[in-house]
Amino acid sequence: xxxxxxxxxxxxxxxxxxxxxxxxxxxxxxxxxxxxxxxxxxxxxxxxxxxxxxxxxxxxxxxxxxxxxxxxxxxxxxxxxxxxxxxxxxxxxxxxxxxxxxxxxxxxxxxxxxxxxxxxxxxxxxxxxxxxxxxxxxxxxxxxxxxxxxxxxxxxxxxxxxxxxxxxxxxxxxxxxxxxxxxxxxxxxxxxxxxxxxxxxxxxxxxxxxxxxxxxxxxxxxxxxxxxxxxxxxxxxxxxxxxxxxxxxxxxxxxxxxxxxxxxxxxxxxxxxxxxxxxxxxxxxxxxxxxxxxxxxxxxxxxxxxxxxxxxxxxxxxxxxxxx
Amino acid sequence: xxxxxxxxxxxxxxxxxxxxxxxxxxxxxxxxxxxxxxxxxxxxxxxxxxxxxxxxxxxxxxxxxxxxxxxxxxxxxxxxxxxxxxxxxxxxxxxxxxxxxxxxxxxxxxxxxxxxxxxxxxxxxxxxxxxxxxxxxxxxxxxxxxxxxxxxxxxxxxxxxxxxxxxxxxxxxxxxxxxxxxxxxxxxxxxxxxxxxxxxxxxxxxxxxxxxxxxxxxxxxxxxxxxxxxxxxxxxxxxxxxxxxxxxxxxxxxxxxxxxxxxxxxxx
Numbered sequence: 001x002x003x004x005x006x007x008x009x010x011x012x013x014x015x016x017x018x019x020x021x022x023x024x025x026x027x028x029x030x031x032x033x034x035x036x037x038x039x040x041x042x043x044x045x046x047x048x049x050x051x052x053x054x055x056x057x058x059x060x061x062x063x064x065x066x067x068x069x070x071x072x073x074x075x076x077x078x079x080x081x082x083x084x085x086x087x088x089x090x091x092x093x094x095x096x097x098x099x100x101x102x103x104x105x106x107x108x109x110x111x112x113x114x115x116x117x118x119x120x121x122x123x124x125x126x127x128x129x130x131x132x133x134x135x136x137x138x139x140x141x142x143x144x145x146x147x148x149x150x151x152x153x154x155x156x157x158x159x160x161x162x163x164x165x166x167x168x169x170x171x172x173x174x175x176x177x178x179x180x181x182x183x184x185x186x187x188x189x190x191x192x193x194x195x196x197x198x199x200x201x202x203x204x205x206x207x208x209x210x211x212x213x214x215x216x217x218x219x220x221x222x223x224x225x226x227x228x229x230x231x232x233x234x235x236x237x238x239x240x241x242x243x244x245x246x247x248x249x250x251x252x253x254x255x256x257x258x259x260x261x262x263x264x265x266x267x268x269x270x271x272x273x274x275x276x277x278x279x280x281x282x283x284x285x286x287x288x289x290x291x292x293x294x295x296x297x298x299x300x301x302x303x304x305x306x307x308x309x310x311x312x313x314x315x316x317x318x319x320x321x322x323x324x
Numbered sequence: 325x326x327x328x329x330x331x332x333x334x335x336x337x338x339x340x341x342x343x344x345x346x347x348x349x350x351x352x353x354x355x356x357x358x359x360x361x362x363x364x365x366x367x368x369x370x371x372x373x374x375x376x377x378x379x380x381x382x383x384x385x386x387x388x389x390x391x392x393x394x395x396x397x398x399x400x401x402x403x404x405x406x407x408x409x410x411x412x413x414x415x416x417x418x419x420x421x422x423x424x425x426x427x428x429x430x431x432x433x434x435x436x437x438x439x440x441x442x443x444x445x446x447x448x449x450x451x452x453x454x455x456x457x458x459x460x461x462x463x464x465x466x467x468x469x470x471x472x473x474x475x476x477x478x479x480x481x482x483x484x485x486x487x488x489x490x491x492x493x494x495x496x497x498x499x500x501x502x503x504x505x506x507x508x509x510x511x512x513x514x515x516x517x518x519x520x521x522x523x524x525x526x527x528x529x530x531x532x533x534x535x536x537x538x539x540x541x542x543x544x545x546x547x548x549x550x551x552x553x554x555x556x557x558x559x560x561x562x563x564x565x566x567x568x569x570x571x572x573x574x575x576x577x578x579x580x581x582x583x584x585x586x587x588x589x590x591x592x
Contacts, residue, residue: 196576238574
């Protein structure tokens with residue numbers, strides 16, 4: 001008997017979002033990338049077209065991270081102090097599709113660097129790599145409202161993916177994205193209702209829906225991954241059923257969540273039964289990412305080069321061998 | 325559930341005069357009003373008094389299309405009038421309507437196929453409107469089978485169980501609700517359902533309240549579309565809310581505004 005898969009028909013598809021801008025488009029990137037466009041649930045190629053593979057972004061900081069475990073040192077130790085070198089290493093050494101620059105130094109509780117300093121760091125990283133760039137603020141809204149508009153202006157026309165816009169803090173970043181031609185990450189706290197509402201608020205300011213990427217927020221494996229997973233799944237099903245305000249591609253900040261869990265970082269001596277920390281941490285990150293790719297993530301943001309390698313292989317296989 | 329805006333009808337004096345004088349302004353004003361209020365289709369009816377109904381329907385279609393990109397529902401019992409309209413429709417239209425009468429079905433379904441239109445099928449025949457759900461469903465099945473034999477998918481068939489005014493046909497109410505639910509079991513994919521909403525309140529003293537209460541109850545029974553006045557703001561709010569409660573739309577604080585808007589904004 002021939003196996004006949006049950007094929008779902010969907011009304012709609014995910015928005016396509018382009019990141020980066022080449023010189024001809026007003027930026028300086030060597031190439032742009034496109035995410036989204038799926039007309040089916042993740043990797044169900046027989047149900048609808050999946051025109052773009054999910055992308056891997058590698059997270060870098062603008063200051064040497066004090067709390068990253070020692071298993072990163074062999075890969076990055078010499079580049080931690082220079083985000084430009086770190087970015088190059090991610091792209092040419094480890095095959096990152098995107099560099100995700102986290103402007104940690106701006107945090108008032110850390111180095112409290114100035115918006116001008118942050119804008120200069122972004123320009124430096126843009127000069128160092130040719131791929132599209134994702135830029136995240138320090139995470140403190142008052143400071144990010146000063147930093148991110150300055151970054152947006154300094155990188156005008158580059159079509160950065162800028163974040164984070166949140167329900168109570170989206171106006172200045174949205175305005176900056178409109179004026180300086182960037183794309184926005186709209187983050188909601190594992191809450192589909194706020195996710196949708198925020199997209200409405202942002203589009204009401206006249207940023208097109210095609211310039212928004214959703215960050216539905218997630219937790220690492222063992223810390224509530226399933227909540228993030230089910231929200232992403234509902235967002236994606238909503239998009240396919242024609243809900244325009246949930247139809248944007250999704251990004252997941254996985255590395256940052258995973259590498260603060262005990263399971264990823266505790267040394268083997270603490271729990272000998274858990275095995276070596278190096279392998280365990282990498283697998284924790286890769287497993288979290290692999291699960292969330294199945295929920296519909298379009299961009300996974302990772303830290304460890306070995307996790308990147310595993311996930312790239314996973315994506316290639318799921319896309320039917322289409323190259324990474 | 326979406327709304328097929330019903331106001332562009334030659335039974336109204338302003339539309340009748342517009343048709344007579346070939347003045348597009350009153351028609352287009354209603355087109356824009358219904359669209360802004362959240363209608364997804366616009367129902368066009370030349371009215372009984374139009375002297376040249378074929379010409380009038382063509383004119384209404386062209387005038388409506390100048391002002392809006394909404395799809396059109398062509399409302400007439402004269403199929404020559406419907407075809408005249410279909411010939412000039414730029415987007416797939418809705419034929420309103422056909423009863424479960426063999427000769428009429430054999431005329432309308434091939435027409436729908438030819439113009440890629442959907443059809444509203446009425447669960448009535450030469451003997452009139454049935455009293456109970458079972459007889460309505462039997463006619464619904466006849467409509468599904470006739471459509472299928474003409475190559476029309478049940479997706480493109482909107483079955484109207486025919487509601488009567490609640491003051492005179494009170495016993496029809498529960499039968500209509502039951503019919504709406506059971507129509508979904510007739511085929512796979514299931515046929516769609518539609519009602520002429522304002523029929524429920526004809527001759528009553530509290531029309532809008534009755535209309536929107538019925539709309540909400542019908543959404544709970546799976547209703548897909550209603551021919552109604554989209555400019556009735558409270559109706560639209562009630563329908564948007566019913567859609568949330570039935571898990572047809574994902575909740576967000578602006579769900580009412582979004583329901584009004586998403587019928588007209590084409591994001592992709």
